[in-house]
Amino acid sequence: xxxxxxxxxxxxxxxxxxxxxxxxxxxxxxxxxxxVRTVIFRSEVPGIFCADLKERAKMHSSEVSSFVSRxxxxxxxxxxxxxxxxxxxxxxxxxxGLELALACDIRVAASSAKMGLVxxxxxxxxxxxxxxxxxxxxxxxxxxELIFSxxxxxxxxxxxxxxxxxxxxxxxxxxxxxxxxxxxxxEFLPQGPVAMRVAKLAINQGMxxxxxxxxxxxxxxxxxxxxxxxxxxxxxxxKEKRPPRYKGE
Numbered sequence: 724x725x726x727x728x729x730x731x732x733x734x735x736x737x738x739x740x741x742x743x744x745x746x747x748x749x750x751x752x753x754x755x756x757x758x759v760r761t762v763i764f765r766s767e768v769p770g771i772f773c774a775d776l777k778e779r780a781k782m783h784s785s786e787v788s789s790f791v792s793r794x795x796x797x798x799x800x801x802x803x804x805x806x807x808x809x810x811x812x813x814x815x816x817x818x819x820g821l822e823l824a825l826a827c828d829i830r831v832a833a834s835s836a837k838m839g840l841v842x843x844x845x846x847x848x849x850x851x852x853x854x855x856x857x858x859x860x861x862x863x864x865x866x867x868e869l870i871f872s873x874x875x876x877x878x879x880x881x882x883x884x885x886x887x888x889x890x891x892x893x894x895x896x897x898x899x900x901x902x903x904x905x906x907x908x909x910e911f912l913p914q915g916p917v918a919m920r921v922a923k924l925a926i927n928q929g930m931x932x933x934x935x936x937x938x939x940x941x942x943x944x945x946x947x948x949x950x951x952x953x954x955x956x957x958x959x960x961x962k963e964k965r966p967p968r969y970k971g972e
Contacts, residue, residue, distance in 0.1 A: 773820030811904035839875035916971035
């Protein structure tokens with residue numbers, strides 16, 4: 724389990740040029756590391772997950788477009804990581820911060836966390852995937868309502884509209900969502916690594932096409948598991964009534 728912690732406490736974890744560059748590097752390294760099984764994104768700053776609008780206010784209009792493009796590309800790379808990703812939202816996730824969380828496979832938040840795509844308040848729109856991933860997550864009508872109103876929701880409301888999968892009561896340490904994300908990641912660990920990667924691929928690609936094409940994608944992904952040593956090990960372990968020892972081969 725790899726934990727990526729955002730820690731720009733002086734700037735409320737705003738997505739600066741430097742932070743985007745560092746994230747891009749980290750995601751790039753994770754992409755090719757076969758030992759990585761699950762990635763958790765969290766904040767090391769109490770009360771804040773990630774917000775990004777402060778930074779943009781200081782930029783010249785000529786810089787904004789290339790910065791948003793870089794942020795969008797980095798968040799896309801994150802979304803395309805081959806292993807499961809979990810966003811642990813223990814604090815505020817606004818604008819690009821929520822867009823980052825939307826690019827993860829699963830979102831977990833504290834009930835006190837605040838989330839929203841608030842860009843329209845500033846006469847701009849979400850530019851790092853928000854207009855595309857929010858409707859795919861909570862449905863078109865609700866996504867429009869949240870973006871048009873720039874509304875900020877707490878963990879309970881986020882759970883009720885399907886924006887997050889789990890909501891937890893915040894603890895003294897302020898890391899309840901992270902603890903829940905960790906417990907979830909541990910549930911993923913025993914499974915076959917190759918199977919996890921192709922399952923994610925099948926779901927991600929299948930969601931963008933019609934059912935017939937989706938089923939063909941599933942078939943092609945299933946075929947990748949058949950020649951693996953892990954598949955044989957899984958059958959053996961089942962027969963011998965012991966936990967499997969998967970190697971990702």
